[in-house]
Amino acid sequence: MQNIKVITVASGKGGTGKTTTTVNLGIALAALKRQTVILDADIAMANLALLLGMEKVEVTLHEVLAGEKDINEAMYKGPNGVIIVPCGISLTGFQKSHPEKLQEVLMKLLGKAEFLLIDAPAGLGKDSIIPMAIADEILLVLNPEVSSISDGLKIKLMADTIETSMRGIILNRVRKREGEIKRDKIEKIFNLKVMAEIPEDTSVIDSVAKRKPVILTKPNSAAAIAYKRLAADLVGEKFEYKREGLIKRFVSSVFGR
Numbered sequence: 001m002q003n004i005k006v007i008t009v010a011s012g013k014g015g016t017g018k019t020t021t022t023v024n025l026g027i028a029l030a031a032l033k034r035q036t037v038i039l040d041a042d043i044a045m046a047n048l049a050l051l052l053g054m055e056k057v058e059v060t061l062h063e064v065l066a067g068e069k070d071i072n073e074a075m076y077k078g079p080n081g082v083i084i085v086p087c088g089i090s091l092t093g094f095q096k097s098h099p100e101k102l103q104e105v106l107m108k109l110l111g112k113a114e115f116l117l118i119d120a121p122a123g124l125g126k127d128s129i130i131p132m133a134i135a136d137e138i139l140l141v142l143n144p145e146v147s148s149i150s151d152g153l154k155i156k157l158m159a160d161t162i163e164t165s166m167r168g169i170i171l172n173r174v175r176k177r178e179g180e181i182k183r184d185k186i187e188k189i190f191n192l193k194v195m196a197e198i199p200e201d202t203s204v205i206d207s208v209a210k211r212k213p214v215i216l217t218k219p220n221s222a223a224a225i226a227y228k229r230l231a232a233d234l235v236g237e238k239f240e241y242k243r244e245g246l247i248k249r250f251v252s253s254v255f256g257r
Contacts (some may be wrong), residue, residue, distance in 0.1 A: 008135035012151025017172040022119040028231035030080035035113035039085040042121040046087035053211035062093030137167035144180040168195035196230040
């Protein structure tokens with residue numbers, strides 16, 4: 001069986017950009033020729049499919065957790081060859097699913113790729129603890145504000161309780177404005193390294209509207225570069241920024257490819 005690193009992307013509250021981070025990081029890892037699976041484990045409030053324009057796929061994690069389909073039927077090839085396991089967005093699908101089967105499903109994914117990225121539900125409910133407990137490492141997504149940091153500390157406490165390693169912090173929506181909590185202070189509060197600072201970037205907003213990750217729509221944007229640098233860091237490679245050619249960027253912006 002192929003060794004796989006299971007990384008759960010977690011946050012203490014919704015709206016931090018956790019799902020956006022998971023999607024872009026997974027695609028960046030795949031671009032580095034790492035076989036990567038992204039799984040949306042937010043059974044109740046799934047958003048990953050919406051970010052990728054996959055909300056109409058027939059088989060999702062909901063059907064797998066309902067016992068109607070096998071996990072292999074819910075795996076879809078995405079950009080750069082990344083494998084996506086979306087969760088459904090319908091209330092009916094959520095009502096039919098059995099969240100207690102999530103750990104069994106996650107175990108079946110082991111050996112499917114080199115990296116398994118799990119987009120966990122925000123907060124400390126049962127559905128969020130399972131993805132953290134099965135992980136080799138947790139990446140904690142924070143915004144540089146008091147409420148996000150306060151809730152993030154609860155995630156760290158839970159990780160310590162279940163003895164899952166915290167790999168580091170992804171500081172998202174950084175504006176470098178007065179009133180933000182600075183990187184060095186956050187590192188002292190959590191006793192963790194801030195592995196990446198993702199700037200507040202209008203390119204991300206545009207990418208969400210287009211249902212295509214910013215790493216693809218605007219590969220030279222500040223946010224996309226930060227995600228690529230983080231992916232290189234995770235695999236132990238030196239990041240080298242290569243600006244996309246003018247013609248390729250023109251084709252991408254006009255035709256979306």
